[in-house]
Amino acid sequence: MKALGQHLILELYGCSAKALSSVTFVQDAMVQGARAANATIIDSVFHHFKPHGVSGVVVIAESHFAIHTWPEHGFASVDLFTCGGQTKPWEAFKTVKNLFKATHFSVMKLERGLLPRNKAKAPRRRPARAAAAAR
Amino acid sequence: MKALGQHLILELYGCSAKALSSVTFVQDAMVQGARAANATIIDSVFHHFKPHGVSGVVVIAESHFAIHTWPEHGFASVDLFTCGGQTKPWEAFKTVKNLFKATHFSVMKLERGLLPRNKAKAPRRRPARAAAAAR
Numbered sequence: 001m002k003a004l005g006q007h008l009i010l011e012l013y014g015c016s017a018k019a020l021s022s023v024t025f026v027q028d029a030m031v032q033g034a035r036a037a038n039a040t041i042i043d044s045v046f047h048h049f050k051p052h053g054v055s056g057v058v059v060i061a062e063s064h065f066a067i068h069t070w071p072e073h074g075f076a077s078v079d080l081f082t083c084g085g086q087t088k089p090w091e092a093f094k095t096v097k098n099l100f101k102a103t104h105f106s107v108m109k110l111e112r113g114l115l116p117r118n119k120a121k122a123p124r125r126r127p128a129r130a131a132a133a134a135r
Numbered sequence: 136m137k138a139l140g141q142h143l144i145l146e147l148y149g150c151s152a153k154a155l156s157s158v159t160f161v162q163d164a165m166v167q168g169a170r171a172a173n174a175t176i177i178d179s180v181f182h183h184f185k186p187h188g189v190s191g192v193v194v195i196a197e198s199h200f201a202i203h204t205w206p207e208h209g210f211a212s213v214d215l216f217t218c219g220g221q222t223k224p225w226e227a228f229k230t231v232k233n234l235f236k237a238t239h240f241s242v243m244k245l246e247r248g249l250l251p252r253n254k255a256k257a258p259r260r261r262p263a264r265a266a267a268a269a270r
Contacts (some may be wrong), residue, residue, distance in 0.1 A: 057192045
């Protein structure tokens with residue numbers, strides 16, 4: 001069996017509340033993570049919530065990175081979903097964990113899209129310009 | 136223990152390749168799913184890839200829904216991440232699964248952000264207008 005995608009599911013506890021509260025910091029951290037993973041950033045959407053928290057997604061050519069923060073609990077949930085062999089999601093994990101100064105954490109790795117090995121080889125994807133940013 | 140978020144992880148096999156290839160169809164399906172879940176849609180980003188596939192995210196006030204499709208394999212990975220007690224992610228699951236005509240599937244439910252029960256009660260979030268759409 002071979003998987004089409006790799007999905008790292010992070011639970012970051014004991015993070016800096018100040019960092020988790022700043023939409024600028026959170027977005028920058030996720031973009032830094034994407035770069036560390038050697039991912040191709042296509043778009044990103046980040047929002048600040050009242051009274052607390054930031055949600056955001058970085059859409060990458062290799063899938064997506066997402067984050068939701070609860071500064072009042074020093075907690076962030078992070079999803080790092082990649083496909084293809086070019087990206088290094090564990091580098092993104094290290095980058096994000098360190099930037100938020102998580103004191104403890106868990107990581108679960110899921111293999112997404114399990115197919116028989118001879119069917120799982122897919123061509124490398126690239127954005128279709130004409131259809132990009134269709135909203 | 137109580138969780139801050141609920142995360143449904145769907146693997147949809149045997150889907151309509153035509154549906155999975157259309158960025159319009161995929162986006163509409165995810166938006167329909169968000170509505171079925173009683174979620175508040177804030178933003179969405181969808182992209183078509185060459186030679187195959189669509190990636191997209193719907194950012195909701197209650198977290199996010201994400202999808203990646205591999206039409207050549209009839210496969211879609213879908214993540215339905217919600218927080219708060221107002222949303223119904225299983226309604227989104229049924230909507231999306233049916234729209235893509237998945238013949239078989241798996242669903243995993245993860246509880247994200249487990250905290251002691253007396254700490255997990257968070258105020259209902261609403262978008263902060265001033266900081267919304269910070270990119």
